[in-house]
Amino acid sequence: MEIISRMEKDTAVVTVTGRMDAISAPQYQDKLNEMITAGTIAFVVDFDGLDYISSAGLRGILATAKALKIKGGQVRFANVRGTVKEVFEMSGFGSIFQVHESVAAALAKIG
Amino acid sequence: MEIISRMEKDTAVVTVTGRMDAISAPQYQDKLNEMITAGTIAFVVDFDGLDYISSAGLRGILATAKALKIKGGQVRFANVRGTVKEVFEMSGFGSIFQVHESVAAALAKIG
């Protein structure tokens, strides 16, 4: 798994590629926690290049989303497709999280 | 393993990349036999991108070299390095075959 982030104004756009499994998921959590600690509270996570996500990945997503909620922040997801979309739908994550067609659409909602 | 060939005048320059093992070695033999049947009798084989060669690979090299000898042809090798060089030296192939520093040097000898 590879994580790259860039800032669009005050929003962090985080691109995750590869596979988010029980070994790599903590990397996602660490990266976002680090940015939250540094003051970022708006995130768009781009899953365009993500092939695969297991329950360990969802655990990391949920934990950081909770941390963000407490700070009044938000996280939106873009390009949730294929197997990752299946997992989002099965787990209900597709309903409890904001999912967008593209990074641009997600950014527009943050405004 | 991947094999690409191009003609330099009447000489075929054959580039082999990847690994030449018991599964892929027949591919080398087939490719060269095909060209020999089509009339090519001078070959430079470029091993620059070859990571690995096993005794099955040497078997293929020897078989085609014999077929060429019978037709009065020749095969020269370029960029034999690393583990492939080790294998050539151990097996005596480094002495019974013509090995050159570069494709250009090999082509120069064919003239």
Added chain:
Amino acid sequence: MDPMAMTCKALLENLDEVLGFIESCADRFGLKENRKFGLLIAVEEAFVNVCHYAYGDKEGEAELVCSGDGGSFVVEIADRGIEFNVLSLPDPDTTTNIMERKIGGLGVFFIRKMTDDLSYQRKDGRNILRMVLHAHDDSATS
């Protein structure tokens, strides 16, 4: 496809090797890419659970066997840990909101959802979970 087996300590650090092994077998069998990712998730969940729960504080082994059975790709994962039947768990609640939501039971739920056919056997002190994927995407994740 003839059966191929891999055995290793049931430790999380072996997950990459386990998934690599399953993936190369699935590629050989010719399982389609999208079905393969679903299967890898199911195998991950099953292997991770064996790592976490099967042997308590002790160390133990996990064995994986891949085979082709007609038009189906079959993965069996076995351990010698405490008896546990994946099929006995109820489905988790997947509707609660972010703050209330706990993740528990999703692993086993994914195993059930990502396979076309799932069976469990306790035999000679071993848990054997058999996951089947049909080569053709007829009854998947329904």
Added chain:
Amino acid sequence: MDPMAMTCKALLENLDEVLGFIESCADRFGLKENRKFGLLIAVEEAFVNVCHYAYGDKEGEAELVCSGDGGSFVVEIADRGIEFNVLSLPDPDTTTNIMERKIGGLGVFFIRKMTDDLSYQRKDGRNILRMVLHAHDDSATS
């Protein structure tokens, strides 16, 4: 590194999986790239020989176990075929010219040359060949 094992039918078509398994174990152990290729050649020769000779016309299995032993990476390959000790063969003649040259005995010769340490055991009806590579390139291929 804890031992990891793989078992499959001794068929040439399984060579990719076998080498893939050994490679991922060697990577985990941290074996240097150039030493790894030498080891893969030794494993290929040993596995191919089990495929060709161990079981005659019948089918049989090969088992591979990788482990770390202090500063050394160890691969064991075992079969239940006819008794055969790799160490019993003489070195081949590597000096004859192209037309006279036959390739025979190079496989076993490579196994010996590409390993730092090699031992053979016949035990419980199994041939067990143990190949050792030191992490540090001290005594290789000499």
